Amino acid sequence: MLLIDISFYVFSTVILSSALLVVVSRNPVHSVLWLILMFLSCAGLFVLLGAEFVAMLLVIVYVGAVAVLFLFVVMMLDIDFGSLRSEFARYMPIAGLICIILLMELSLVFGVWQTAESAEQARAVITPDLSQVQNTAALGHVIYSKYIYLFQTAGLILLVAMIGAIVLTVRDRPNIKRQDVLSQIYRDPKEQLKIIDVESGKGL
């Protein structure tokens, strides 16, 4: 028990401090690296909860794909972070005020947090017995049966994202010469090539 408690607090502290560093660090590349650390610690929290699958998903998808993509974008885009930062400083007082108000309100909420009496039971009904089934298998069973509707819709949303990316960026450029491999292969040397016997001293 004690070990779990300690690791919970370690992970939480790392999450909070690295989240803060994402926002305040001067170099955007460092920000992304802090973000990766935050994702990893979140994965740690999921492992503590016994949700290995979600933890691994977080590492593979967020750290492996999303964060690396962020890194690419940050390095490839030529953004003047200095001017962005001055904007940031301009709105800092009001943003800080709103943050403090929200924080106070949220602490009010969680100070008196309680759940409905039926909530625990409602959650227990849909949670399978962990001695019978691993959580990856349990997820697989519901995703492709009970939640197939949501799963398919997620697919449609990704399709929209793909169509959107193509519509907004791809351009037809008719003036560009493209490599046409087939026509290269099917060129006949007899037609394309002419061998001329040039006499020396005369030229063509």
Next chain:
Amino acid sequence: MNGSSYNIFNSSNYFGWSETQGVLEVIQILLPEIVLAVFSMIVLLGAVYSRKNKTTSIVFWGTATTFLLVSIFIIFRGAAVYTAFGGAFIDDLFSRYLKVLILLSAAIILMLSQDFLKRNNLFKFEYPILMTLSVVGMMMMVSAGDLMSLYMGLELQSLSLYVLASFSRDSVRSTEAGLKYFVLGALSSGMLLYGSSLIYGYSGSTVFSEIFITASANEKSLGFVFGLVFITIGMAFKVSAVPFHMWTPDVYEGAPTPVTAFLATAPKVAAMGLFARVVHDAFGGAFNDWSQILILLSVLSMLFGSIAAIGQKDIKRLMAYSSISHMGFALMGLTSGGLEGVQSMLIYMAIYVMMNIGTFAFIISMEVDGKPVSEINSLQMYSKTNPGRSMALLILMFSLAGIPPLLGFFGKFYVLKAAITSELYLLATAGVIASVIGAFYYLRIIYYIYFGENPRALDQTHSLFNQTVLVISALAMVLGVVNLFGLEFVSEIAANALVN
């Protein structure tokens, strides 16, 4: 563990979901959505693999026809209530009413867009496909019976709309509109999700019917109310109710005009339907908690929408403020609660869509020297050159202002009646004041058309279809007063399906 010993189909209630519905039955229930989704994918493949220029026109007509056929199919579905996926999808008369409204308005707007898109080099087959996917999202929204399906539907429709808003990618305004819409939309989704997580934490379920049971208890935790507030904020963003309206004028102005027309009609209907669905199906027991939020949203939207529109010089911005104000009125109906409240909201939305389609049929065709314009100034003395269209516009503007005896008046009448029945006198008074203020800017447009000073020549390039829609819509404003096209009866049974 041994994988083969565990079988979901043997333990039917294991996941709180009984295996009573076969695949065929589920497909039958979701047929309209499935047809549209599959249609969009087939068309996408077909259009990509064929010669682009020839097929685009066919795709436009085909999509509009499909919308029409699907809406006819939904109309003939009868009164039965179907649910699927353990209550995540509800197909009742309420959702069918809204789906028909969404499909018909989307079909008409799609046909109205054609000419504008052709002239501005935006005539691409992706436009109707994105519209179809967005319509699928809207249909999911009004059929949502679970916080998760609500969110998925909402994201599907919004994501398509973000792309459509920046469809004119070479125009800085359009890209800016898309980006602004995207960022603020993401913010609102975040709020909605945060609220959903609080609600789930409190009630232990995401299904509306389960939430309803916990929401009906007398003692509610502060966290539950917080979740309710966050979800309401998320939805208020989508219906652009003040103070969550900031994106509306900029997006309406920057987006290509046909997209603006689309934004002003079908998504508003879907978001309002979703709003009604959530507050009744999920939070019906917490009426006092949400009704005060809605009253505030409603009053602010009506007044701010009317006052801020006064200074506008751009007709698209003006229509944005006008839609904010109209959403305030629709929210007033919803706030009144009960059968009459929902019914008045449904009537209001139907009339609002009819008026907006007519007005946008004209705005889409506003051009000077082949370039689309949207300054109100360019309408000066329009009646001299085009008495017919001016007359149609006059009727539509009067109707938007809610001047009797036109159809727009009856929309406001039902909403105000519902508010007075539930003894929300102050709200009703604010509504009347707002509609008087709002009349000013509608009348100003008419003033320009009939008594303006420097005549500016708008092009005479109205396509036949746009002209017909404009005239039909104006005629509907006059003829509709006889029996509201049976809206009263239809909306009553639709509202009945939701409230009971």
